[in-house]
Amino acid sequence: MGEQLPDGGHELSPAELDALDARWSSCWTPGQVAQRLAGLATPWCVAAGWALELFRGTPTRAHGDIEIAIPSSRFAEVRDRLPGYALDAVGSGRVWADATPDILAVTHQTWVRDPVTGDYLLDVFREPHDGDTWICRHDETIRFPYRDIIHRTRDDIPYLAPELVLLFKAKHTRPKDQADFAATVPHLSEAQRATLAELLARVYPGHAWLAGL
Structure with missing residues (x-):
């Protein structure tokens, strides 16, 4: 995302960064995420460390959170599956609580928060894309069709290659x-x-x- 982040948001202090692990202690499992997003038309997949666990089929370490990747323009379809949860945008050490569309447009991470407990449950990466083609955030020349980079477990949980x-x-x-x-x-x-x-x-x-x- 080449756009400059807007003013505002809450800058996380070192103490708050240290305390984040506790706020992710109730995060969903890949299976729970898949249940909530079952039948979703937009391509999505578990990303980061959990994706590697799903690929190998055997857990090797604990995970402090869970991330999924989706096409940025289709975030609304995922949001509609999460009624009642707060959506916080994240970027450069700052958090925008209950992010507005203009904030979402210039950030790429959304933390799904339980408004009652304050716990974070899911981290959504809103990724660049061109229609059905995924574009790498770190190098826009790297592009793959979603059908080639989303794999599935035997339980039909999608994960990134x-x-x-x-x-x-x-x-x-x-x-x-x-x-x-x-x-x-x-x-x-x-x-x-x-x-x-x-x-x-x-x-x-x-x-x-x-x-x-």
């Missing part, structure tokens, strides 16, 4: 990202490894993960 999840995780390579890379690479097909290597070389030339592919 692991090579794309790892591409996003390569930006920061925090300890959990490194752990996810190590746990996932042995399960990738040759084609998935080749795709990840090509994308890493394009977006992050010389990235340390290239040696492991």
Whole structure:
């Protein structure tokens, strides 16, 4: 998102950032998200660390939250499945509670909040796209049809292709990202490894993960 964030919002203090884990302690599971979005026409998928768990089929670590990715222009379809919940926009360490459409237009994350408890339940990534083609936030030249990058578990839970999840995780390579890379690479097909290597070389030339592919 190249647009400048608007003024306002609540800037999270270091103490509030530290306290966020507790506010995500009641977040939904992938199965609970899938139940709420069952039959939704817009393409959506579990993203980030949970997507890798669904790909591997075996949990390897605890998760502090859950993220899904959707086409940005079709957010209303997801919002309509979440009646009664508050929607907070997030960007650059700030939170806009009960975000208005103009705030949503220039941010890409929405935290779904229980207005009674204040707990966060779901993180929605509103992703750039061109019709039925997904566009990578970090490099707009990377584009794939949604049908090629959304995989499904045996229980029909959609998740983002692991090579794309790892591409996003390569930006920061925090300890959990490194752990996810190590746990996932042995399960990738040759084609998935080749795709990840090509994308890493394009977006992050010389990235340390290239040696492991």
